[in-house]
Amino acid sequence: MVNPDRPLVQFKNVVKRFGNFVALKSTDLDIHEGEFVALMGPSGCGKTTTLRLLAGLEKPSEGEITLGGKLMNDVKAHERETPLVWQSLALFPFMNARENVEFGLKMRGFNADVRREKAIDWLERLGMEEFIERDVSQLSGGQRQRVALARALVTEPKILLLDEPLSALDAHLVIRMQGVLSKLQRELGITFVYVTHSQSEAFAMADRVVIMGDGEVMQIGTAREIYRTPKNRFVAEFVGRNNIISGTVTSAHTDTLIVNTACGDFTVSKPDDLVFKQNDPITFSVSADLVTIDVDRPETDNVVQCNLISEEFVGSVVTLFLEAADGTELKVQVQEKELQKINPKADIPYYISWPTLSAHVLDANLPG
Amino acid sequence: MIKDGVISFFLKAYLVVLFIFVFAPIIASVIFSFNSDRFPTIPLGSFSLEWYKLIINDPDIAKAAITSIIVAISSSILATFIGFCTAYSDYRYDFRFKGPYLALALLPPTVPLIIMALAMLAWLSKFGLSGSVLSIVLAHTVLCTPFAMAIIRLRLSQMDTSLEAAAWNLGASEWSAMREIVVPFARPAIISSLCLTAAVSFDEFAVAWFVSGLNKTIPVVILEIVQGNIDPRVNAIGTFVFLTSMTLVIIAQVIFMKNQNKGAVSG
Numbered sequence A: 001m002v003n004p005d006r007p008l009v010q011f012k013n014v015v016k017r018f019g020n021f022v023a024l025k026s027t028d029l030d031i032h033e034g035e036f037v038a039l040m041g042p043s044g045c046g047k048t049t050t051l052r053l054l055a056g057l058e059k060p061s062e063g064e065i066t067l068g069g070k071l072m073n074d075v076k077a078h079e080r081e082t083p084l085v086w087q088s089l090a091l092f093p094f095m096n097a098r099e100n101v102e103f104g105l106k107m108r109g110f111n112a113d114v115r116r117e118k119a120i121d122w123l124e125r126l127g128m129e130e131f132i133e134r135d136v137s138q139l140s141g142g143q144r145q146r147v148a149l150a151r152a153l154v155t156e157p158k159i160l161l162l163d164e165p166l167s168a169l170d171a172h173l174v175i176r177m178q179g180v181l182s183k184l185q186r187e188l189g190i191t192f193v194y195v196t197h198s199q200s201e202a203f204a205m206a207d208r209v210v211i212m213g214d215g216e217v218m219q220i221g222t223a224r225e226i227y228r229t230p231k232n233r234f235v236a237e238f239v240g241r242n243n244i245i246s247g248t249v250t251s252a253h254t255d256t257l258i259v260n261t262a263c264g265d266f267t268v269s270k271p272d273d274l275v276f277k278q279n280d281p282i283t284f285s286v287s288a289d290l291v292t293i294d295v296d297r298p299e300t301d302n303v304v305q306c307n308l309i310s311e312e313f314v315g316s317v318v319t320l321f322l323e324a325a326d327g328t329e330l331k332v333q334v335q336e337k338e339l340q341k342i343n344p345k346a347d348i349p350y351y352i353s354w355p356t357l358s359a360h361v362l363d364a365n366l367p368g
Numbered sequence B: 001m002i003k004d005g006v007i008s009f010f011l012k013a014y015l016v017v018l019f020i021f022v023f024a025p026i027i028a029s030v031i032f033s034f035n036s037d038r039f040p041t042i043p044l045g046s047f048s049l050e051w052y053k054l055i056i057n058d059p060d061i062a063k064a065a066i067t068s069i070i071v072a073i074s075s076s077i078l079a080t081f082i083g084f085c086t087a088y089s090d091y092r093y094d095f096r097f098k099g100p101y102l103a104l105a106l107l108p109p110t111v112p113l114i115i116m117a118l119a120m121l122a123w124l125s126k127f128g129l130s131g132s133v134l135s136i137v138l139a140h141t142v143l144c145t146p147f148a149m150a151i152i153r154l155r156l157s158q159m160d161t162s163l164e165a166a167a168w169n170l171g172a173s174e175w176s177a178m179r180e181i182v183v184p185f186a187r188p189a190i191i192s193s194l195c196l197t198a199a200v201s202f203d204e205f206a207v208a209w210f211v212s213g214l215n216k217t218i219p220v221v222i223l224e225i226v227q228g229n230i231d232p233r234v235n236a237i238g239t240f241v242f243l244t245s246m247t248l249v250i251i252a253q254v255i256f257m258k259n260q261n262k263g264a265v266s267g
Helices: A047-055 A097-107 A112-125 A141-153 A171-188 A199-205 A223-228 A233-238 A336-342 B002-033 B050-057 B059-092 B098-105 B113-126 B133-156 B162-169 B174-203 B206-211 B218-228 B233-259
Strands: A009-018 A021-031 A036-040 A062-067 A159-163 A191-196 A208-213 A216-221 A242-252 A256-261 A264-269 A281-287 A292-294 A303-313 A317-324 A329-335 A350-353 A359-362
Touching (some): A021 A216, A036 A047, A141 A171, A199 A223, A208 A223, A216 A223, A242 A329, A292 A329, A303 A329, A329 A336, B050 B059, B059 B218, B133 B233, B162 B174, B206 B218
Antiparallel strands (some): A009 A062, A208 A216, A281 A359, A292 A350
């Protein structure tokens, strides 16, 4: 019945315009059955629009959206099985927890006994057995979250949409709810499409992460792929702390390229999918946690001499911000316990360096 | 500190004086309604329910009371319905000329009552409606709708904009979402609006006097009685009208205050 090669959700050349504003540029996106996909990007990048298109709360201006092989463009929101967990949760304030959960069943014409039984089942499953008849205004943030989840899942959908559901919670609750969500997704085996601007949420839970920016998909991949091999400058800047360095190719070898930049000459690995000739402009990124800092000049390639500008202490990891002679800003992430070795307070030149394999060439062209 | 105390004392005194100024005539009227004397003079005569007996047994007054009640109920329901629709269209949709649309919807209370009353009389007589109970209902609906809209609009403005969409998302059609979510959310405001507009209609004199013809409402009858002579029956009717209106207004206020914060968006 279900073709495993056929994605559950397909966006084909989908465009969404609001008046003159293009919220989503021509977008192709496949989401497979049982997958946990995170749509991540800064605000206004089109991630929420994508989710609303999928839920039928917006109509695409162009292109096709299919769900389970069926064209959804003209299917009304209430005729879809695409429950959404809202950023504001949007619990019905004049109903108690159970009545909220029952709502979807009531709209589908289930009788009161069945509704009640299923609603209680789901609330219990999410650890809410003590709060079944409680007014939603008397529930804590985490409990309201669980009611919202139960309300969305009670109709046993194939896909669950989540729009920044954890953004209003305290940090320690976020971690706990991430666990709840991951576990739930694995147990149910259904597709989760999770919109967030938080890298930690996306990376912690998602099988695949879709990075969006400026109304288009910038990169799709696993958390590791996106973190270690950002596709272009947008992704490199958005994800993690990357050093982004631009220059010109001075010579191309079998596996490597020599790049001349304002802060020195560097060796980078030749990318598989991009071709560079001599004198071509090139940009590469080096993740700040793959960079080493020393007081003595190391005898390796890819060394830059620079001065310490500032440091950012966030606990076990410290980010040092440095500046090369030409003004290029560079970042290094070191373990706090290793920091003493280099005594970062001293006003002396530092040498930062990285292995050739750590440099990753970026695609200068944005998609679309 | 002392200065604050003085200011606080004067503010309190001011409040007491203000309330005396507003309520003394009404209280006087209530007291005289239980007074056995023919004229409102001090010292008072003995306690008496005579004037109440008289108005209860007066068929004209009874008829006026029934007319007033019918008019108040009908026009409050109509005004609240139209007010709800207007408020909802403002909440839900964005359209050109929305500013003028809202201004027009809120305009009637700013038109002088006499002008409104004359216009109503002229307009309704074109349809052969002048003098009928329906004409009073229509005129009062026009007067009351802006109040209804203002109350319901305030409540809808507290509704999380995703609440209705959440209902659609869970399988509710637009009508079901209206019935199951929007109306229940606005219910306290709807009840307040019903009470308040009924009170406005029940008290209204000028427009009713112009359009009512033979189907007089209570305020019209009161005026007719006082035009002839000073009659203590007026105090008894006044007390009845005052209690009815105050009860409606208090119910409206209590319901609205109680639900003011409940259901408003919270984290």
